[in-house]
Amino acid sequence: MGLIASFGKYLLFIAEVFRRPERRSVMTKLVIKEVYDLGFKSLSFVVFVSLFVGAVVTIQTATNMTGSWMPRYLIGYATRDAIILEFSPTIISLLLAGKIGSNIASSIGTMRVTEQIDALEVMGVNPATYLVRPKIFAMVFFNPFLISLSMFGGIFGGLVAGTLAGECTTAEFITGIQYDFNSFKAVYAIIKTLLFAFVIASISSFHGFYTQGGALEVGRSSTKAVVYSSVVIIVLNYILTQLLLN
């Protein structure tokens, strides 16, 4: 019952977020600011993680193929699919749920407990639209770039690790990443990314927005935001995979 009530409250919150904003020009500036805060500031983190995970995926794949009859270019092929289909859209989104989700929930939660949200409301500004909408727009707009960059980073990391370890040549790896490429896999990854970006921004904002109490509750909201976003991402990942790839 509590879960259903919370879901209903979340839907009402989303309806409130998508009401007409007070000023479109202000909203545009806010979206740009959020793209910088939530997206640009995550760039180095995403690239760093992707490079190393790509490298690990390549080495593990190569290890599993040791002594087998399979051609070495399949290392690039397996790395590409693992990165594009699962690692970049899902695992990076889970990491972003931790990094960005906790940031969103704690910043909005702090605004709630320090009466900054009340101040907006008293001024006649819709706080849900003003605070949350730019975050959702920024995430949905910028995450596909971030995830695409993660894909390139992951594959590049794999290429470097594979050649440095002598598991395959650069030419073999590149042949592998071009082998039997189906562009729908990239489309599937972007669809997941868009949906996960919305989930992270909206669920984290929701938990921050309804924080009650003090600093302790802000911390709790932040934790809840990360946990719920991650759970929803995992479940949606399964549903989308079933619907789009099966």
Added chain:
Amino acid sequence: MIEIKNIVKSFTGKTVLNNVSFEFEKGKTNLVIGQSGSGKTVLLKCLLGLHEPEKGSIVFDGTNIVGKSTKNLKNLRKQIGMVFQGGALFDSMNVEENVLFPLQMFSDLANSDMLDRVNFCLKRVNLENVNHLYPSEISGGMKKRVAIARAIVLNPKYLFCDEPNSGLDPYTAILIDNLLQEITHEYQMTTVINTHDMNSVMEIGQKILFIKDGKNVWQGTKTDIITSDSKALQDFVFSSELFKTIKRIKS
């Protein structure tokens, strides 16, 4: 003028406001006093439309706001200035941006005119050369003054203050009190101040509502307090040794 009649508000079965009635007059500093937990903040939130009373009416110059939706309250809220207890300044904005915010959201002034208005309001609250400082970089008293500047930047008809002196030293508290009184007279606003600071009561209490346990126990002016025979009021106002001594000397 704001008139409240028979306001009743309860939370999970506990009545917090019980038939409270009062008239907050225009051009006067109207004080709501009472102990912590007496219902002052709930009353203020009802006036602001953040809480909906179960019974009674809240009339802003002829318009009853009880039962009105957030959408319908929007125009009224543009005429309201609010100074929150902690200032409620936006952490991500500097002083200038904080004061500019209501203008950006609701006025059609040119950017230069907006900045002029911001500087005028900051000067009015005796703040200069702090435009680019962030809330975390200024003192408590300065935060309150920035909050006042932000509250008056749109020339509101109604000004609400929730414990504007809390956490301030006595000297700064009196400066804030006097500033609120001056602004109220200057712009002929209806000002409602929640406080339990007795210095404020004696300094700027032009019209006072005393609430105890959610009930309207007494109302009058600061000069009426000394002669009042309300025991609850006397116990509350003259609870400190200092005020007891002052009362003894006066009487």
